[in-house]
Amino acid sequence: MRASSDDEERVNALVLRVAVVVLTLALPAWILLSLVVVLGRARYERKRREPISNALSARTTERLVRRVSRRPRTEWGKWRRVAALIRLEQAHHPAMPRLILPVLADADTRIATAAIRTLGDNGDEWAIDLLISALRSGNGPRSRIAAELERLAPAPGPKLVPVLRDSNPAVRFWAATLLGPYPELGESSLIALTWDSDPNVRAAAVETLGSRSGAAVAAATLASLGDPEWFVRVHAARAAGHVLGAAAAPTITRLLADERWWVRTAAKDALRGLGTEAVPSLISVLTHEDPFARNGAAEVLQDVGFVDFLALDNPNSPLLERIYAAGGEKLREAAEARVESIAAEGVRAA
Amino acid sequence: MMLDVLGMIVLVCLGYFLLTNVVYVALVAVAAVENGVRRHEAASQDYDVLATSRFTIPVSVIVAAYDEETAIVSTVESLLALDYPEHEVIVVNDGSNDGTLERLRDAFELEPYEMFVRHVFTTEEVRAIYRSAARPSLVVVDKANGGKADALNAGLNVARFRYVCGVDADTVFDREALLKGMRLIVQDPARIIGVTSHLTIAEDPERSMAAPEGRRPIDRSPFVAYQHLDYLRAFFNNRLAWSRLGFMLCSVGAFQIWRRDVLEEVGGYSRTFTCEDIELTFRVHERFLRDGRDYEIHCLPDNVGTTEGPDTIRKLVAQRERWQRVIAETVWHYRGMWFNPRYRNVGLLGAPFYLVTEVLAPAIEVLAIVSLPIAIALGVFDPLVFGVMVVAIAFLNAALTACAILLDDLQSRTYRPRDLLRLLLLAPLDLVLYRPIIVWARLKGSWRFLRGDKAWHKFERNVRAEA
Secondary structure: HHHHHHHHHHHHHHHHHHHHHHHHHHHHHHHHHHHHHHHHHHHHHHHHHHHOOOEEEEOHHHHHHHHHHHHOHHHHHHHHHHHHHHEEEEEEOOOOHHHHHHOOOOOOOOOOOOOHHHHHHOOOOHHHHHHHHHHOOOOOHHHHHHHHHHHHOOOOHEEEEEHHOOOOOOHHHHHHHHHHOOOOHHHHHHHHHOOOOOHHHHHHHHHOOOOOHHHHHHHHHHOOOOOHHHHHHHHHHHHHHHHHHHHHHHHHHHHHHOOHHHHHHHHHHHOOOOOOOOOOHHOOOOOOOHHHHHHHHHHHHOOOOHHHHHHHHHOOOOHHHHHHHHHOHHEEEEEHHHHHHHHHHHHHHH | OOHHHHHHHHHHHHHHHHHHHHHHHHHHHHHHHHHHHHHHHHHHOOOHHHHOOOOOOOOEEEEHHHHHHOOOOHHHHHHHHHOOOOOEEEEEEEEOOHHHHHHHHHHHHHHOOOOOOOOOOOOOOOEEEEEEEOOOOOEEEEEEEOOHHHHHHHHHOEEEEEEOEEOOOEEEEOOOHHHHHHHOOOHHOOOOOEEEEEEEEOOOOOHHHHHHOOOOOOOOOOOHEEEEEEEEHHHHHHHHHHHHHHOOOOOOOOOEEEEEEHHHHHHOOOOOOOOOHHHHHHHHHHHHHHOOOOOEEEEEEEEEEEEEOOHHHHHHHHHHHHHHHHHHHHHHHHHOOOOHHHHHHHHHHHHHHHHHHHHHHHHHHHHHHHHHHHHHOOOOOHHHHHHHHHHHHHHHHHHHHHHHHHHHHHHHHEHHHHHHHHHHHHHHHHHHHHHHHHHHHHHHHHHHHHOOOOOOOOOOOOOOOOO
């Protein structure tokens, strides 16, 4: 009994000791953290009301330049360097071209991305050159470099044409993509790239050609519809719709029977874009042996309003029955429901 | 003998308390670093470029809706209004018994259309697909009831884009939610396969989100304010640290961005668990780590939206017991990952963390609730010592909560300063006013897990103020 009582005392003493230690640490911590929250927020609100100025004092500039020039070891230090770089950029510091280079070369893509964004904000000739050089060397994510170059359009356009001949297919891909907003530049190189050994480059080239016109462009786009890579055919289908208009409808309609789902989807999108001009071609595949081609054609006929037109104008038309047969019972039900609601609206309006 | 056992139980409870809180403090330290890095990163981000660039990856947003007539229109409105270059919104009406579909039909001028979609995932029957005459980027799928996972899978079948974002139908989103969620992914889409972000809670999310940043109120009801604190601790003290340590355990159902090919590879959302989000996150980890692949799943500190919080104890218990069940189901299902070095930090830290702090917690709590009063009554445990210990735990809890409030405020500066002060003052009373409800819910959830109950037990939606 004595031993048991000693044990109880020991347990109580241990728990009390732990409780006191925890309380001694936790209570001041709670008070301190609460003060940090309240005072920190008050300071933030005060600073927010002050007028914003990008001008830096000589001392601050010197401190920021020192921070950017240092080689930080920790991730935290790298972000402090980025913050300093952004402030110097906002103040248009003349040494920016030199200061930004090590940040742009950082192995951490998030740090390099921050430098890329800063170059985009700057937008000077040297910044464009650095962005194109980063695109070539792969410093930072190329998609982010491309986004910055695109927002600086039209300045980078002529500088992108030589990049189409880069030995790295990833660089050729981005150069071809970025030439989208420049219809007057690099046409022959882009047409040549539709035969590139890399399918990503072929896809980018045909996508960019989709915003252009002319016989050579049309021929290259049509040829790409038969590309062995499915994603090149996806871009080619969309491009052909834009370049050739209704003339491309029969060729694009053939892609409704493509072995790849995404090519069929792209063909449907392109045909939808052609509107009622695609109707004759679509009707011709309503009895196609491939069920995907049949229901794809019926779906596009529905989407361009042809089914509703027939259902309202001539509900007993054999053509409408053929479309329903190709599209299935749900297509018929949906069309009937739409027509019913159009009729009801007509009655209400009357 | 009994006295010895009671003494042992007191020591077990003390040991458990010390172990879990040392872990929590360590996680807060890691979370603080992660929050700082993300803050710098967000400050260096140009959302205007992301929002207008054609190189920003398009996203399909999928909303699973079951009996959501009170919230669905405002949720969809907020999703359609997202500031993002290209996104589609797919609402899946999962056989609702209320007027969810009618509300959508009226608000967005829906018309039935047949769409031939890929059937990658088998789901309950799709009854009809609607498109909006007014909002071309909206698609509504009406299907037979099959649960949230089934509804999300039906949405995946319709989704056109490479990334999908699963969201809850009771959440109102910030206009920049997708930009904030995708900002990391666009930098490294090959490696970052999943992202979730911080959500807050309110009784009436529309009203809360209508207030400008910096002046947003926190519900006056302490009941909702405590839930708000719970969310802050979960996101800022835990998930940010998990993210940094490479074991993000839960991409939350209210906002989860995934690369679609990953979902297709792992078989989509599972219908065999009570909830879909934690299990899916574990399944993705399990697959990628088993194959030794390089990948990242992250939780960001940016506030992307406000979700509806239960406004009664009954509703809160229903929600939290479900969460407890799914954690127990998932941790048990993936028990092969526990302490297994093949699964790196997920197996060595993440799964054991959930096991100790979530799955075993109700057992320890029952042990404490039953035995401590007996120990006090029998004189084994001094009531004064017990009282000091309770006060110590309350302030430790308050200090951890204050850390979460600080990290959130540093990140977003969203809330009114006076509301922050109120939260800080409420924090020490969390242990006695709010925690007992959660303990009860966890006990109930654990009991239902042991019985194999997998029902959703959806709580009724709060009554909203008239617009």
